[in-house]
Amino acid sequence: MNRSLDGNYWEERYQAQDMPWEKGEASPGLVDFLAAHAGLKRGAVCVPGCGTGHDVRAWAGAGFDAFGYDIAPSAIQLAKERTAAAGLKARFGLDDFLKDPPPFLFDWIFEHTLFCAIDPRDREDYVRAVLRWLKPDGNYLAVNYLIPDETGPPFGTTREELMKRFSPQFELLSEWVPRSYSNRTGLELMLWWRRRKAEHR
Ligand SMILES: C[S@@+](CC[C@H](N)C(=O)[O-])C[C@H]1O[C@@H](n2cnc3c(N)ncnc32)[C@H](O)[C@@H]1O
Numbered sequence: 001m002n003r004s005l006d007g008n009y010w011e012e013r014y015q016a017q018d019m020p021w022e023k024g025e026a027s028p029g030l031v032d033f034l035a036a037h038a039g040l041k042r043g044a045v046c047v048p049g050c051g052t053g054h055d056v057r058a059w060a061g062a063g064f065d066a067f068g069y070d071i072a073p074s075a076i077q078l079a080k081e082r083t084a085a086a087g088l089k090a091r092f093g094l095d096d097f098l099k100d101p102p103p104f105l106f107d108w109i110f111e112h113t114l115f116c117a118i119d120p121r122d123r124e125d126y127v128r129a130v131l132r133w134l135k136p137d138g139n140y141l142a143v144n145y146l147i148p149d150e151t152g153p154p155f156g157t158t159r160e161e162l163m164k165r166f167s168p169q170f171e172l173l174s175e176w177v178p179r180s181y182s183n184r185t186g187l188e189l190m191l192w193w194r195r196r197k198a199e200h201r
Pocket residue numbers: 010011021022023048049050051052069070071072075095096097098099112113114117118
């Protein structure tokens with residue numbers, strides 16, 4: 001593995017239309033979560049690595065103040081166009097989730113195929129970024145991709161790794177295997193975490 005994810009890697013994939021992750025719809029697990037929890041207190045949601053914005057639009061359509069961030073300008077452009085075409089309100093920013101400061105602290109962060117897209121050596125930075133962008137008692141909802149792949153993207157992970165990385169700072173509220181896109185059935189695990197007010201590291 002090399003640092004090929006640096007630079008314009010993602011933008012070049014959008015420009016080449018080499019986007020196998022682009023399913024034309026929001027994560028089925030997210031859609032079901034929002035339908036099953038219609039009474040959730042509304043607030044601000046951050047979707048890092050939002051791509052063309054399907055998940056951002058699902059949160060916006062459910063009444064949340066939805067924000068999407070991505071490092072690829074083409075993704076942000078498409079996300080804005082598709083959100084306007086859908087008649088929904090959401091905001092998008094060209095930001096590096098791992099490096100940039102948040103515009104404010106969010107009530108929710110929704111993870112879907114960013115953790116598996118970054119270099120695994122940057123995963124500690126990812127956890128630090130979630131802590132930087134989330135309110136002290138905020139929710140971190142993740143659709144994790146449990147594949148064995150060590151070369152990627154996508155790079156695999158395990159439930160064990162996720163517990164080790166997140167449980168020191170987050171309390172696990174719930175976990176389940178969601179409905180998925182057909183090629184990911186049985187390979188995803190949803191984890192709903194709430195950030196601990198007092199971190200034990
Ligand atoms: C596999 S794609 C998934 C896109 C979207 N979540 C989806 O499921 O359709 C990964 C996305 O993360 C973006 N990305 C990669 N590294 C990022 C970073 N450090 N900050 C923000 N976005 C990033 C890429 O540009 C790409 O759009």
